Every structure is written in structure tokens, then in C-alpha cells.
Amino acid sequence: MEYLISNQEKAEKAREQLDTIDELLGELEGRIEKLHNAREWLAGTETRLQDISKNSENQLKLLADLVKTEKPVNKTEGATTVGTRENVLKLFRSGWTQDAIANALNLSQGEVQLILELAEK
Incomplete structure (x- = not known):
């Protein structure tokens, strides 16, 4: 019993540190979730940009073909x-x-x- 009473202060400090670690883990999980959402958004944006690029290239090819075949x-x-x-x-x-x-x-x-x-x- 004396041992528990003498180490009560150490136990309280350990509990406070565990609470701090728990808070930090919660913040990290939130940041990881935000990072995951940002990565998904970037992947979607990249796909849309690739589609736009492909469409633009097709439009330019069509115009080039039309200009080549068009007689004055x-x-x-x-x-x-x-x-x-x-x-x-x-x-x-x-x-x-x-x-x-x-x-x-x-x-x-x-x-x-x-x-x-x-x-x-």
C-alpha cells in the first residue's frame, strides 16, 4: 500500500502523458483523413485534365485535317x-x-x- 501511495504521483504523470498521446493521435487521424481526401481530389482532377487534353488533341487533329483537305x-x-x-x-x-x-x-x-x-x- 505504501508503494502505491509513494508512486501515486508517478502514476498521475503517466496518466497525463497518455491523455496527451491520445489527443495527438486523434489530431493525426484527422490530418490523415484530410490528406486522403486531398489525394482523392487530386486523382480526380488529374483524370479530368487528361480527358480535356485528349479532347483538345482530337479537336486539333480534326482541324488540321480539315485545313489540309480544304481547297481555297x-x-x-x-x-x-x-x-x-x-x-x-x-x-x-x-x-x-x-x-x-x-x-x-x-x-x-x-x-x-x-x-x-x-x-x-
Whole structure:
């Protein structure tokens, strides 16, 4: 009994240290959880960026192919060529906006709209 009474102070210090260690472990678990969530977010972001990059490359390849195959159009004739109409449709189906198509193919927005409207019929 005397031994327990004499070592009571040491036991109290040991208990306090265990409480401190327990608190630190709780904080570490919280930080580990935050780190895990951040890693998941980064992995998702990386996947989305890869998809965007792949889509951009495909769009550039399509545009390069269209520019290579497109013959110069004499604007004084008034009508667009079959190749130009096909290129407008390809770009539109690939998700390009009418404005972007007009700029890329050097057409007016009205010409692009007309080509798309006629293609629907």
C-alpha cells in the first residue's frame, strides 16, 4: 500500500502523458483523413485534365485535317463548297460552337447557321 501511495504521483504523470498521446493521435487521424481526401481530389482532377487534353488533341487533329483537305474557296462565287459544308458538319458534331467554326473556316456566322439548318432537313 505504501508503494502505491509513494508512486501515486508517478502514476498521475503517466496518466497525463497518455491523455496527451491520445489527443495527438486523434489530431493525426484527422490530418490523415484530410490528406486522403486531398489525394482523392487530386486523382480526380488529374483524370479530368487528361480527358480535356485528349479532347483538345482530337479537336486539333480534326482541324488540321480539315485545313489540309480544304481547297481555297473563291468567295466571289457565292456558294460554299461541298468540302466546306462537310467540314462545318464535322466540327459541329465534334462539339464546336458556330462562332468557333466560322472563325476556323473563315466563314460568316450566317453561312455556318445556314449550312447547319440545311443539313437538318
